[in-house]
Amino acid sequence: MEFDRRQFAALVLGTAASLTLAAPATAQSDPLPSWNDGPAKEAIVKFVQATTDAASLNFVPLAERIATFDQDGTLWVEHPIYTQVVYCFDRVPAVVKEKPELANEEPFKTVLSGDREAIGKLSMDDLLKIVGATLTGMDVDTFRDEVTAWIAAARDPRWKRPFTDLTYLPQIELLKYLRANGFKTYIVTGGGQDFVRVYSERVYGIPPEQVIGSIGGVSYQYDKDGRPVLIKEPKLLLNDDNAGKPEGIHIEIGRRPYLAFGNSTGDRQMLEYTKAGVGPRLAMLVLHDDAAREYAYGPARGLPDTKIGRFPQELDDEATKDGWFVVSMKNDWRRIFAFE
Amino acid sequence: MEFDRRQFAALVLGTAASLTLAAPATAQSDPLPSWNDGPAKEAIVKFVQATTDAASLNFVPLAERIATFDQDGTLWVEHPIYTQVVYCFDRVPAVVKEKPELANEEPFKTVLSGDREAIGKLSMDDLLKIVGATLTGMDVDTFRDEVTAWIAAARDPRWKRPFTDLTYLPQIELLKYLRANGFKTYIVTGGGQDFVRVYSERVYGIPPEQVIGSIGGVSYQYDKDGRPVLIKEPKLLLNDDNAGKPEGIHIEIGRRPYLAFGNSTGDRQMLEYTKAGVGPRLAMLVLHDDAAREYAYGPARGLPDTKIGRFPQELDDEATKDGWFVVSMKNDWRRIFAFE
Numbered sequence: 001m002e003f004d005r006r007q008f009a010a011l012v013l014g015t016a017a018s019l020t021l022a023a024p025a026t027a028q029s030d031p032l033p034s035w036n037d038g039p040a041k042e043a044i045v046k047f048v049q050a051t052t053d054a055a056s057l058n059f060v061p062l063a064e065r066i067a068t069f070d071q072d073g074t075l076w077v078e079h080p081i082y083t084q085v086v087y088c089f090d091r092v093p094a095v096v097k098e099k100p101e102l103a104n105e106e107p108f109k110t111v112l113s114g115d116r117e118a119i120g121k122l123s124m125d126d127l128l129k130i131v132g133a134t135l136t137g138m139d140v141d142t143f144r145d146e147v148t149a150w151i152a153a154a155r156d157p158r159w160k161r162p163f164t165d166l167t168y169l170p171q172i173e174l175l176k177y178l179r180a181n182g183f184k185t186y187i188v189t190g191g192g193q194d195f196v197r198v199y200s201e202r203v204y205g206i207p208p209e210q211v212i213g214s215i216g217g218v219s220y221q222y223d224k225d226g227r228p229v230l231i232k233e234p235k236l237l238l239n240d241d242n243a244g245k246p247e248g249i250h251i252e253i254g255r256r257p258y259l260a261f262g263n264s265t266g267d268r269q270m271l272e273y274t275k276a277g278v279g280p281r282l283a284m285l286v287l288h289d290d291a292a293r294e295y296a297y298g299p300a301r302g303l304p305d306t307k308i309g310r311f312p313q314e315l316d317d318e319a320t321k322d323g324w325f326v327v328s329m330k331n332d333w334r335r336i337f338a339f340e
Numbered sequence: 341m342e343f344d345r346r347q348f349a350a351l352v353l354g355t356a357a358s359l360t361l362a363a364p365a366t367a368q369s370d371p372l373p374s375w376n377d378g379p380a381k382e383a384i385v386k387f388v389q390a391t392t393d394a395a396s397l398n399f400v401p402l403a404e405r406i407a408t409f410d411q412d413g414t415l416w417v418e419h420p421i422y423t424q425v426v427y428c429f430d431r432v433p434a435v436v437k438e439k440p441e442l443a444n445e446e447p448f449k450t451v452l453s454g455d456r457e458a459i460g461k462l463s464m465d466d467l468l469k470i471v472g473a474t475l476t477g478m479d480v481d482t483f484r485d486e487v488t489a490w491i492a493a494a495r496d497p498r499w500k501r502p503f504t505d506l507t508y509l510p511q512i513e514l515l516k517y518l519r520a521n522g523f524k525t526y527i528v529t530g531g532g533q534d535f536v537r538v539y540s541e542r543v544y545g546i547p548p549e550q551v552i553g554s555i556g557g558v559s560y561q562y563d564k565d566g567r568p569v570l571i572k573e574p575k576l577l578l579n580d581d582n583a584g585k586p587e588g589i590h591i592e593i594g595r596r597p598y599l600a601f602g603n604s605t606g607d608r609q610m611l612e613y614t615k616a617g618v619g620p621r622l623a624m625l626v627l628h629d630d631a632a633r634e635y636a637y638g639p640a641r642g643l644p645d646t647k648i649g650r651f652p653q654e655l656d657d658e659a660t661k662d663g664w665f666v667v668s669m670k671n672d673w674r675r676i677f678a679f680e
Contacts, residue, residue, distance in 0.1 A: 063541065063547055066549075140590060184549075193591075193594070194594070197594045201403065207403055208593065208594035208595055209406075209524075209592070209593045209594055209595065211594065215591055217587075218587050218590050218591070219583070219587065220583035220584075220586050220587055220609055220613070227616055228586070228609065228612050228613050228616050230586060230587065230590050230613075237577050237578070237591070238577070243559070243560035244560075246560050246568070246570060247557075247558050247559065247560055247570065250480060250558050250570050251533075251555055251558070251577070251592075252549070252591075252592050253548065253549045254533070254534070254537045254548035254549055254551065255548055255549065269560055269568065272568050273560070273568050273570075276567055276568050
């Protein structure tokens with residue numbers, strides 16, 4: 001009797017599994033419908049097939065399947081300015097309300113003036129002062145609540161939509177495709193990891209513990225009621241950009257990725273480090289060459305130069321030399337946003 | 341037709357799920373056979389049942405099920421001295437071979453002398469010098485290979501077995517039981533995370549990315565062949581002990597645990613932070629009160645005082661006040677080691 005029930009269960013599980021798993025496995029169903037056919041899409045599909053086929057020389061054990069993605073410019077729009085910087089500017093009035101003496105101090109005075117031209121000319125030191133004042137000093141739960149409220153209310157100036165709508169649909173499909181094939185997907189961002197962790201699970205399906213970013217110190221304290229709190233300190237433990245990306249990957253994962261996806265010079269070392277591993281490694285860069293549907297910036301390939309998300313000729317040359325794929329937004333992505 | 345197939349699949353999946361999941365749920369099969377019946381075991385089973393029962397007021401969504409475990413004294417033996425410190429001492433001859441000038445410098449001279457009494461009197465500053473010299477300066481892959489070789493060859497002085505045999509069987513069962521119920525299990529250790537990550541998957545079933553420990557800085561460099569490497573630097577980013585434990589949990593997970601397990605004052609803040617969360621939270625401490633089968637140390641409850649793994653009266657008092665369970669090794673653990 002027990003044996004029969006088990007046999008039945010095995011039969012039934014087999015049948016059910018083939019029904020439910022049929023969709024991603026069949027050739028007919030395309031896991032990346034927002035990608036145009038071309039070398040980039042082909043490379044992704046071949047990479048996934050090779051690393052997950054136990055009979056392949058390039059098979060990668062399940063536990064080692066790590067894929068890392070930059071966020072700004074790789075998973076969502078980074079122009080005209082990083083979303084987290086918009087958050088910092090928006091928080092300035094609340095900070096000044098708590099510390100009124102800042103109203104007459106630079107750079108807070110300029111931000112409060114609303115003078116876009118003057119704000120655009122603020123130095124990196126000024127920006128760091130604003131970041132320090134707006135992202136630290138509160139406990140981590142309060143910070144999470146503030147970001148949650150802001151991200152629900154704030155709107156991008158061009159599309160008049162929540163910033164979280166401005167994620168790239170081809171990349172959301174790629175994240176899902178990788179996870180369906182046993183890859184653990186990570187964000188590795190120059191932004192603050194506490195900020196991105198607030199919405200990463202909802203927007204990208206990536207849980208907080210798989211978000212690596214710039215790390216601010218926290219200190220364990222007791223509040224006035226004796227309850228333990230973690231206070232965000234103005235102390236940078238890791239600047240998770242450029243060389244900081246492979247460093248952050250080692251600190252928080254401890255394994256080398258098999259796939260890394262970026263879009264600018266800040267991602268160079270992460271891609272180098274990924275490709276330097278033994279076995280099959282895939283490195284990709286988004287090229288923003290579509291001013292009509294998103295933005296166009298380089299300065300490689302004659303595209304305009306901008307401060308944010310630079311893709312210079314040296315990066316293009318290193319991609320060619322080291323075998324990284326450059327993904328043209330214009331040619332490789334059939335559709336960019338889910339709301340289109 | 342499509343509708344019928346889906347109905348069939350749902351029916352079949354439901355049946356299959358109840359059949360395959362029956363084993364861990366039945367009262368007959370004990371998921372914790374090395375635990376004696378008592379308040380601690382009862383608390384664990386009730387905690388797991390409540391947090392995983394969707395109908396329970398204490399249900400915890402799958403993604404939020406985080407459990408954190410100290411390592412030394414909680415998952416494996418920490419006496420007479422932490423395993424990682426033994427590694428550092430054993431590495432001194434190799435370090436001196438590369439830098440012969442150290443042979444006549446303290447504390448290296450004392451370590452090389454083999455004089456146990458003198459070694460036992462080394463100051464914390466001396467120990468930090470040894471740690472700095474033996475755990476830094478090489479690339480992370482070389483370090484991993486060295487620890488892998490050492491951990492296979494080294495033997496504990498009392499049981500004459502590999503240190504990795506000295507894990508507590510009741511805790512290995514608990515880790516598996518939690519994972520079978522959807523919990524992500526983490527190690528949160530004062531030891532270096534690069535060290536523990538070498539063997540954590542094999543020994544505890546915990547992958548490197550779920551090991552949080554003291555964090556040493558790494559720097560991204562190119563070796564003489566132009567290949568990127570990560571060099572371990574003598575720079576401590578986080579001392580993952582005491583208040584550093586909740587800080588490290590926030591940095592590398594970004595969520596508060598539902599279960600935390602420690603054994604000494606170094607785990608106090610992790611347990612406080614865990615219990616301060618809303619909803620069902622379980623905090624536990626191992627009390628080493630079994631000199632015959634392992635070791636006995638306090639100084640609480642009249643046990644001998646030692647430098648390593650202190651369990652003083654204040655900790656016992658806080659456990660009582662804050663509702664932490666104190667697990668008596670002597671009474672709560674039927675069997676301590678798998679090799680017994």
